[in-house]
Amino acid sequence: MTVVNENYLKLPGSYLFAEIARRVKAFKDKNPSADIISLGIGDVTQPLAPVVIKALHKAVDEMADASTFRGYGPEQGYDFLREKIVKTVYHAHGADIAPDEIFVSDGAKSDCGNIQEIFGTDNIIAITDPVYPVYLDTNVMAGRTGGYDETKGIFSNVVYMPCTADNNFVPKIPKQHVDMIYICCPNNPTGTTLTREQLAKWIEYARQNDAVILYDAAYAYYITEADIPRTIYEIPGARDVAIEFRSFSKTAGFTGMRCGYTVIPKTVFARTKAGEKQALNPLWNRRHTTKFNGTAYIVQRAAEAVVTEQGQKEIMQTINYYMDNARIIREGLDGAGIEYFGGINAPYIWLKTPNDMKSWDFFDKLLSEANIVGTPGAGFGPSGEGYFRLTAFGDKENTKRAVKRIKTKLTL
Numbered sequence: 001m002t003v004v005n006e007n008y009l010k011l012p013g014s015y016l017f018a019e020i021a022r023r024v025k026a027f028k029d030k031n032p033s034a035d036i037i038s039l040g041i042g043d044v045t046q047p048l049a050p051v052v053i054k055a056l057h058k059a060v061d062e063m064a065d066a067s068t069f070r071g072y073g074p075e076q077g078y079d080f081l082r083e084k085i086v087k088t089v090y091h092a093h094g095a096d097i098a099p100d101e102i103f104v105s106d107g108a109k110s111d112c113g114n115i116q117e118i119f120g121t122d123n124i125i126a127i128t129d130p131v132y133p134v135y136l137d138t139n140v141m142a143g144r145t146g147g148y149d150e151t152k153g154i155f156s157n158v159v160y161m162p163c164t165a166d167n168n169f170v171p172k173i174p175k176q177h178v179d180m181i182y183i184c185c186p187n188n189p190t191g192t193t194l195t196r197e198q199l200a201k202w203i204e205y206a207r208q209n210d211a212v213i214l215y216d217a218a219y220a221y222y223i224t225e226a227d228i229p230r231t232i233y234e235i236p237g238a239r240d241v242a243i244e245f246r247s248f249s250k251t252a253g254f255t256g257m258r259c260g261y262t263v264i265p266k267t268v269f270a271r272t273k274a275g276e277k278q279a280l281n282p283l284w285n286r287r288h289t290t291k292f293n294g295t296a297y298i299v300q301r302a303a304e305a306v307v308t309e310q311g312q313k314e315i316m317q318t319i320n321y322y323m324d325n326a327r328i329i330r331e332g333l334d335g336a337g338i339e340y341f342g343g344i345n346a347p348y349i350w351l352k353t354p355n356d357m358k359s360w361d362f363f364d365k366l367l368s369e370a371n372i373v374g375t376p377g378a379g380f381g382p383s384g385e386g387y388f389r390l391t392a393f394g395d396k397e398n399t400k401r402a403v404k405r406i407k408t409k410l411t412l
């Protein structure tokens, strides 16, 4: 008999976006003329930058000629890309990272999902709550989390770190020992960040406890405030304990192109059961070269264009467009008297539901009264209950119209 990986059966149904679609459809069926606007989009909407399009065309032409055609490339990514990433993203912020510490991939979702493979299954993971679901679910699949408690919505062997308005969305350092710490900063879904000082405490914890920090910086380019680190490697000591995930998706509109990268400094170590130190960079290199055959050449040329001076200028125009939407949403919520967080260093606004409504009740109210779709916070973890996510990825006119409706149609 063939048996399945029963860890998969422990995963509660991922019903968040399916349930949103179901409720929107039911509403539309009853109200066919309703003009629904979505502020729930988790995908970018603006086109690629001109410099990227130019690089793509050139790379396509190279592929049409035998003398410039490229087949398999290095699994870790081409040097032309790794070197420019190091210079533009890391050296520019005083972070000491080398090209052979960069692993180019098809995106950060795969990387932050796959990274757990190089760690032992006995490790204890710590995640913030609410959280981007990939970190937890991939650890469930690997058997690292224990069983699921349906009434509490938590796994028995996971250390959850609630992040709510009560603690200013700053996860508390756990009292018990943990081995793998997932931090997403700027955060999806809360849109909040940690300062250099707050993050430094985590690095200190990791150094003292022989733990590794898995740092998802997918939204780093949205940071506007000076005291938020642009990369974890700005902070002294991070090179010994942190792995950083990056993506061109939200940064440069690459959600349909697929390119990201993982940074593993050669100085990050874990241990064998016998207690010997083992560097993680060669383990990830082994995993990557065995299971991945490289990101498309034309996509890497497009990503290279992003990490040039001109590319950085052009992508910032689009990021500023989204962040102006975030401002419009924030000001609208101020006008409506709704409390919210985020939206300053991230394209996400995390609002506190008025009168302590349940997330899903607020979803229904916003849909029926203002015809606006957002994302219930409870879908991101138990501590997301009572919160609601709006995103700034929409188009400006629709964002303005939506905000006006929140102010005029929503009864509080």
Ligand SMILES: *Cc1c(COP(=O)(O)O)cnc(C)c1O
Residues within 6 Å of the ligand: 106, 107, 108, 109, 110, 132, 184, 188, 216, 218, 246, 247, 248, 249, 250, 254, 255, 259, 260
């Ligand atoms: C969108 C997102 C990613 C990943 O994106 P890819 O398209 O796979 O590169 C990773 N982490 C967070 C928190 C995200 O929101």
